[in-house]
Amino acid sequence: MAEKRKDGKGEIYLVPHTHYDAIWVFTKEDYFHINITFILKNVVELLEKTKDYKFMIEQTFLLEEVEREYPELFLKIAKYIKEGRIEIANGEYLMADTMIPSGETLVREILAGKKYVKEKFGVDVPVMWQADSFGLNAQLPQIYKKCGYKHVAFRRGAPIRKPSEFLWEGLDRTRILSHWMPLGYRAGLNLSKFDESYSKLKECAATSCILMPSGSGVTMPQPETGDAVKEWNRKHDVKMKIATVSEFFSALEKEGRDFQVVKGEMYCGKYSEVFPDCCSSRMWIKQGLSKYEDWLLRCERWSTISFLLSRDYPCDELENCWRKILFNAFHDAAPGTGMDDGYEEVRQHFNVLNTTLSSVFPSVLQSVVEKESEGKDGGDVVVFNSLSWKVRNWCEVELNFDVGKVRDVRGLKSGKEEAEIEVIKFARYEDGSLRFAKIGFVAAVPALGYKVYRILEKKPKAHHDKDFMMRGNTIKNRFFTVETDPSRGVVDIVHGKNSYTANQLVVEEETGDLYYHRQSLDYPVKTEEGAGVKYGSFRVENFYVDKSPLRYVINIRTNYFSLRWPYRLTEKREPLIWRHKFLSFTKKIIIYRDIPRVDFVTHVDNSHPRLRLRVRFSTDIESSDYVCGTQFGAVRRKTELAKHKVKDKWVEEPTGIFPSLGWVDYSDGKMGLSVIHKGIPENEVKDGNVHLTLLRCVSMLSSDGKTGPAVPVPDAREFKKYVFRYSAYPHRGDWQEGSSYKHAHEYNTGLVGFQITDVKLPLMKSFLKIEPDNVVLSALKKAEDKNEVILRFYESGGRRSDVCVTLFMEPKSVKVVNLIEKDDRNVKKDVKVKGGVIKLEMKAFEIVTLRLKF
Numbered sequence: 029m030a031e032k033r034k035d036g037k038g039e040i041y042l043v044p045h046t047h048y049d050a051i052w053v054f055t056k057e058d059y060f061h062i063n064i065t066f067i068l069k070n071v072v073e074l075l076e077k078t079k080d081y082k083f084m085i086e087q088t089f090l091l092e093e094v095e096r097e098y099p100e101l102f103l104k105i106a107k108y109i110k111e112g113r114i115e116i117a118n119g120e121y122l123m124a125d126t127m128i129p130s131g132e133t134l135v136r137e138i139l140a141g142k143k144y145v146k147e148k149f150g151v152d153v154p155v156m157w158q159a160d161s162f163g164l165n166a167q168l169p170q171i172y173k174k175c176g177y178k179h180v181a182f183r184r185g186a187p188i189r190k191p192s193e194f195l196w197e198g199l200d201r202t203r204i205l206s207h208w209m210p211l212g213y214r215a216g217l218n219l220s221k222f223d224e225s226y227s228k229l230k231e232c233a234a235t236s237c238i239l240m241p242s243g244s245g246v247t248m249p250q251p252e253t254g255d256a257v258k259e260w261n262r263k264h265d266v267k268m269k270i271a272t273v274s275e276f277f278s279a280l281e282k283e284g285r286d287f288q289v290v291k292g293e294m295y296c297g298k299y300s301e302v303f304p305d306c307c308s309s310r311m312w313i314k315q316g317l318s319k320y321e322d323w324l325l326r327c328e329r330w331s332t333i334s335f336l337l338s339r340d341y342p343c344d345e346l347e348n349c350w351r352k353i354l355f356n357a358f359h360d361a362a363p364g365t366g367m368d369d370g371y372e373e374v375r376q377h378f379n380v381l382n383t384t385l386s387s388v389f390p391s392v393l394q395s396v397v398e399k400e401s402e403g404k405d406g407g408d409v410v411v412f413n414s415l416s417w418k419v420r421n422w423c424e425v426e427l428n429f430d431v432g433k434v435r436d437v438r439g440l441k442s443g444k445e446e447a448e449i450e451v452i453k454f455a456r457y458e459d460g461s462l463r464f465a466k467i468g469f470v471a472a473v474p475a476l477g478y479k480v481y482r483i484l485e486k487k488p489k490a491h492h493d494k495d496f497m498m499r500g501n502t503i504k505n506r507f508f509t510v511e512t513d514p515s516r517g518v519v520d521i522v523h524g525k526n527s528y529t530a531n532q533l534v535v536e537e538e539t540g541d542l543y544y545h546r547q548s549l550d551y552p553v554k555t556e557e558g559a560g561v562k563y564g565s566f567r568v569e570n571f572y573v574d575k576s577p578l579r580y581v582i583n584i585r586t587n588y589f590s591l592r593w594p595y596r597l598t599e600k601r602e603p604l605i606w607r608h609k610f611l612s613f614t615k616k617i618i619i620y621r622d623i624p625r626v627d628f629v630t631h632v633d634n635s636h637p638r639l640r641l642r643v644r645f646s647t648d649i650e651s652s653d654y655v656c657g658t659q660f661g662a663v664r665r666k667t668e669l670a671k672h673k674v675k676d677k678w679v680e681e682p683t684g685i686f687p688s689l690g691w692v693d694y695s696d697g698k699m700g701l702s703v704i705h706k707g708i709p710e711n712e713v714k715d716g717n718v719h720l721t722l723l724r725c726v727s728m729l730s731s732d733g734k735t736g737p738a739v740p741v742p743d744a745r746e747f748k749k750y751v752f753r754y755s756a757y758p759h760r761g762d763w764q765e766g767s768s769y770k771h772a773h774e775y776n777t778g779l780v781g782f783q784i785t786d787v788k789l790p791l792m793k794s795f796l797k798i799e800p801d802n803v804v805l806s807a808l809k810k811a812e813d814k815n816e817v818i819l820r821f822y823e824s825g826g827r828r829s830d831v832c833v834t835l836f837m838e839p840k841s842v843k844v845v846n847l848i849e850k851d852d853r854n855v856k857k858d859v860k861v862k863g864g865v866i867k868l869e870m871k872a873f874e875i876v877t878l879r880l881k882f
Contacts, residue, residue, distance in 0.1 A: 038236020040226060040260075040268035041276035042216050044253060045084035045243035047159045050122055051370030052360040053729070053737055054246075060093050062246050064101070068094065071249050072104045075113055078254050082270050083108075084243075086118040086157055088144040089355075095148070109149045115272035117181070119145050119153030121351075122358040126158075126165045127295070127687045128307065128314060128709055129357040130321045131659030131822075131875075132806050134168075137354050138175045139848045143812060155273050158182035159213045160245075161359045163295035163302035167660045169198030170875060174847040174855055179277040180206040181239065183213055185294030185302050191234035193280060197291045199661045199826075199873035205277065205287065207239055212300070216242030219256040222268070235283040239276045240268075293663055297680025301735070303363065304685040305545040307710035308640070308721035310364030310744055313374060315752075317356055318707030320381045322777055324349050326414040327389040329476065329808040332817055333795050334392050336837060336882060337399040341810050345388050352377035365542045365736070367729060368743040393780070396478075397787055406788025407480035409440060411781040413473035416798040416805035416821065420472040421774050422579075422623060424452065425781040427465045427483075431457045437465050439488030440481035443791050446488035447471070447481065450576035470578060470622045471779055476805065477794035480784075490577070496621040498573070503580050507624040508758055510617075514571040517556050517586045517615055521626060523758035526699045529646040530756050531617060531628050532556045533566070535588060536640040538724060541731040542744055545640055545685070545724060553639070554588065565592045567606060582617040610636035625704070625757040625771060632752065634723060637745045641723040645703055645756060647716045651696045654713045655763045656688035657772055660806070660822045661873040662763065667694075667713045684712045685721075691772035693763035694718050700761065702768040704775045705754040722752050769824040770801055797834040802827065803870065811879060812849055820847070822875040831876075835864040841881040842866055849879060 046067050050056055071083045085091065085105075095102045108114040121140040124133065145153055156177045158164060163185040172180055180196065186208035188194075196206040209215065210232045215225045222240075229238050242253065250256075253270065260268045295302050307314070328346055335341040356374050360366050393412060409427075413419045427437065437454075440447040447469050454465040473479045495506040503510045509522040518532040535553045540546035554560035570585040590608035594601050614631040632641065655662050669684035687709040693702040694713055703711075703718050710721035725746045730736040755775050759766030798805055802825030809818050823829055842861045846852035857876065860867045870876060 038238060038266055039279065040238045040240055040266060041271040041273075041279070042240050042242050042253070042257060042268055043084055043271060043273050043276070044082065044249060045086070045213065045241060046247055046249075047213060047243065047245040048087050048090050049245055049360055050089060050355065050358050051373060052366040053739065055369055056373055059246065060090070063090055064094055064098060067246070067248050068105065069101060071114075072101060072108070074249050074251055075108050080254055080270055082113050082115070082272055083249065084115050084117050084157070084273060086116070086159065087120055087122050088141040089122045091148070092144070106149055109151060112272070115274060116145055116149070116151070116153050117155040117157035117273050118159070121354045123159065123161060124354070124357045125359040125362040126161050126168060126659070127163050128362045129317060130689065131167060131171065132325060133321055133353060133357050134171060134659060135175065135847050136350055137357065139812070140350070140354060142176065142848055152176060154178045155277060156180045157273060160184070162306060162363055164293060165659045166199045166293035166663050167658065167873065167875075169196050169204045170200050170202040171660070171847065173202050173204050174852070174875060174877070176846060176848060176850065176852065177204070180204055181209065181273055182206065182294065183209045184300045185296055186299055187294070187296040188290060189299050190232040191288055192229070192232040193234040194288045194290045196294075197289050199663070200871050200875075203289065205281065207277075207280075209239070209241060210299070213241040214244045216240035217244055217247070219250060219252065222256070222260050226266070234287060235280060237276060237279045237283055239273065293658070295686070297682065298676070298678045301680050303365070303543045303735070304683065304687070305540065305710070305724065306363040306365050306543055307685070307687040308724040309542045309726070310371065311708070311723055311746070311750065312748065313356065313362060313364050313371070314709055315707035316378045317353070317362055318776075320353060320378065320385070323385050323389065324353060324381070325807065326777065326780075327385055327392060329414055329805075330389070330392045330396060330412070332808045332810055334395045334399065335810055336817065337396065340395060342388050342392070343810070345384055349381055349384055352381050364744070365729070367739050368741050371743070390782070393782070397784060397789065400789050400793065401787040402790070403788040407784055408483040409481040409781055410478050410784050410789065411471045411473050411481070411779050412478045413779055414476065414777050415773055416796060416803075417475050417770075417801040418472065419774055419779065420470060420622070421779050422468060422620065423471045423779040423781045424466060424468045425783065427467065427783050429462045429464070431463070432459060432461045434462045434483065434485065435460065436485050437462065437467060437483050438486055439484035440469060441484050441488065442479055442481045446484065448488055448491060448577050450578050468578065470620070471781070473779055474792050474794035475797035476808075477792060478789070479792040480789045493621055498575065498580055503619050505619060505621055510619050510626060512582055515568060517566065517568060517584045517613070519582070519617055519626070521756060521758055524699060524760070526648060526758065528701050528756065528758060530626065531615065531630070532644045532646070533613065534642045534644050534719070535560070535564070535611070536642065538638045538640045538726060541726050541728040541735075542741060543730060543735040547640070555644070556586075562595045562598070563592070564588065564590045565603065577621070579618055579620045582615075584615040584617070586613045586615070587611065588613070610634070611641075624759075625755045625775070627755045627775075628753070630722070630752045632722065632750045634725065634750070635747050637725055637727060637747075639723070639725050640721060642719045642721050643752075643754070645701060645718040647694060647701055647718065649694055649696050649700065649716055651694065654692065654694040655768070656686060656692050656711065657690040657769060659689060660875050661824055662769060662826060668715075670712070670714055684714055686711060690776055691768055692718055693766070693768040695762045695766070697762050698760070700759055700763065700766055702757040702759065702763065702766065702771060703754060704757060704772045706776055708752060708754060720754060723750065764825050764827070767802070767825070769804070773804060793836070794834070795836045799832045800829055803829055803831050806875070817880040817882065818849055818877060819880055820875065820877045823870045823873055826872045828872055829870050831868050831870050833866040835866070837882055838864045839880040839882055843879045845877050845879045847875065847877055849877070
């Protein structure tokens with residue numbers, strides 16, 4: 029640990045600031061009005077009157093509005109930024125939640141913000157100021173360092189109380205000098221309590237340098253600050269000055285560099301709230317953010333391929349889409365913890381994203397097809413793979429035909445390969461020819477490439493798999509056996525010696541709010557297997573199985589009734605009367621012949637105002653920890669935390685609830701189960717069970733008025749129809765041996781196919797391949813400042829790798845840059861380039877960004 033100065037005096041750095049919320053308990057327009065009219069205008073007046081005053085601004089979204097609507101005020105702010113009297117710390121477009129959005133989204137928040145600051149004010153942003161994000165993920169030291177930050181100051185999630193200054197080490201062992209705010213960002217807000225705050229901050233500090241933030245959310249500057257500082261200095265030997273946060277870190281570095289190292293994610297509730305239960309508040313936001321992040325990244329990748337083929341690139345459309353994503357990733361938007369009215373903006377952004385991407389993405393793929401075309405009459409269907417390795421996955425394509433052209437679609441052919449299909453639905457003309465058909469099939473498509481198929485009107489060569497069969501209520505493929513029970517809505521997956529009861533819905537009591545789940549019962553209200561209180565019950569209304577040579581689809585319709593009768597002596601008497609139906613479910617359980625996972629599609633129609641709905645996967649695995657997908661990697665967490673009896677007083681006692689990005693894996697090293705999901709981040713592992721939270725229905729923003737105002741939020745009762753998509757992947761070994769991350773990417777970034785006419789393409793082509801497949805493509809985009817290409821990838825399996833990138837075009841130059849596309853001596857690597865092949869070494873969980881010139 030760094031030693032304190034021998035004189036023991038040190039200095040207090042009082043940093044006036046305001047924390048900006050784009051939406052929370054006011055609308056976006058309200059926050060603009062408050063922050064500009066009442067805060068920033070007063071800040072400028074104070075700076076004009078007081079030479080010693082300084083101020084900090086966080087996010088560029090607010091500054092953009094000032095520039096648009098208040099140009100004179102903007103010029104004054106710009107003047108003081110250039111003079112160093114206003115400092116921009118954080119510098120993101122908007123201060124993002126760091127646990128729910130993808131890692132790429134977090135990079136783009138910083139890229140957009142820092143680009144704006146540099147262009148408008150000519151300055152850099154050296155300090156990441158994380159005033160209010162609900163915990164910090166384990167890759168942020170690397171992300172921040174590779175975005176040009178030198179230091180981090182943050183409020184939430186520190187696992188230790190002191191020292192408040194330390195080296196934070198991320199997954200790849202990158203370290204960044206960090207300060208945790210023991211009293212939050214309001215330490216110096218009450219000018220009459222400097223003594224009390226100083227005493228507490230000094231106790232935690234690693235050195236004699238003390239950071240005392242003086243501000244809060246939507247709080248006006250205090251003109252008397254200067255007088256309060258002079259009064260302090262008159263009475264105390266330890267001096268205080270109005271400063272910027274950069275001044276604090278500069279002084280901190282001069283005092284000593286032997287700081288304690290703290291590793292991993294900052295997601296501990298011992299000393300500050302991180303609100304893990306907000307990961308299931310307003311689930312439509314989580315689902316939408318996950319969906320449109322993936323869609324936009326796929327669109328951007330193929331737009332870049334189109335750019336390399338034709339120099340066409342939809343810059344304006346993609347930039348507008350990213351702005352919508354960045355707003356919805358904001359730290360009070362993605363968690364869903366604000367008032368109802370604020371989320372109308374989020375809904376509008378999702379609508380714009382849907383409209384734009386529904387148009388741009390198909391046109392980009394069509395552009396690639398046209399540029400690749402070698403003539404006419406070369407195929408009927410093309411399937412695109414957006415991942416950087418060869419993918420074998422399910423694909424569905426809709427086909428339309430002119431009258432009399434096609435009698436039947438019986439299969440597909442690509443070269444010598446013939447593929448069986450499933451006709452999902454179809455329609456015919458009066459003459460019996462096909463008018464429309466929706467088909468499904470398993471395609472094996474090259475890395476970031478395509479594959480072309482012709483339609484077969486005759487039956488293809490059959491793939492006889494004796495291991496794929498259904499006998500009674502048992503379905504078997506070459507990977508596992510699935511046992512069904514028509515009387516209940518769950519299945520048992522038997523994999524080797526292990527058996528997993530999968531897809532069991534669990535209804536639980538909910539008396540909490542947007543921030544916290546609360547319940548008085550220590551057991552469920554009801555499970556599909558019948559455990560819980562005596563009154564209610566699930567009832568299966570319909571059960572049937574759709575069969576094809578490629579998959580079995582189990583269809584289950586079930587309802588939950590809050591009352592059944594008789595409700596006593598139920599082991600002797602069957603229920604006769606069912607009442608109070610507030611939940612209806614339709615489940616699809618999909619078992620494939622050639623894919624080693626079971627996919628689940630669960631439709632929920634909810635009208636229950638107070639419940640938590642979870643889906644449970646029960647295992648016989650015994651392990652004290654499990655692994656979750658996180659931004660640019662994976663993180664290990666403890667199980668059974670809800671049972672942990674804490675000795676000291678915690679601000680938030682551990683509950684075992686955590687967010688995950690895409691997947692959760694629970695294994696004992698010999699066998700394991702990965703539960704993969706699309707935008708269902710909240711999870712818990714306890715008693716051998718893996719839980720995903722599907723819904724949490726509440727009616728108050730903050731029920732006790734402590735985490736926010738006690739505002740009713742009727743829309744958060746979730747009286748909606750939802751569709752949840754998740755999957756179970758049983759495997760041998762642990763998450764690394766089972767490549768859980770790879771299967772999660774394949775599930776979340778599916779194949780895309782469509783019909784083609786009057787074009788002739790090569791049978792297949794790969795535009796970009798990255799080997800080995802534990803190295804994952806994160807971004808392929810046009811560079812921000814030139815007609816060059818940015819290629820970003822990361823190691824996701826936790827092991828050092830020799831990496832080979834194969835491009836379809838030979839680059840003229842390849843340069844390693846940082847995450848915001850700038851030259852940076854801290855990210856230099858030995859890169860070997862020969863033709864279209866790039867070779868380099870990567871550390872475990874390392875992120876690499878290359879700038880390519882063609």
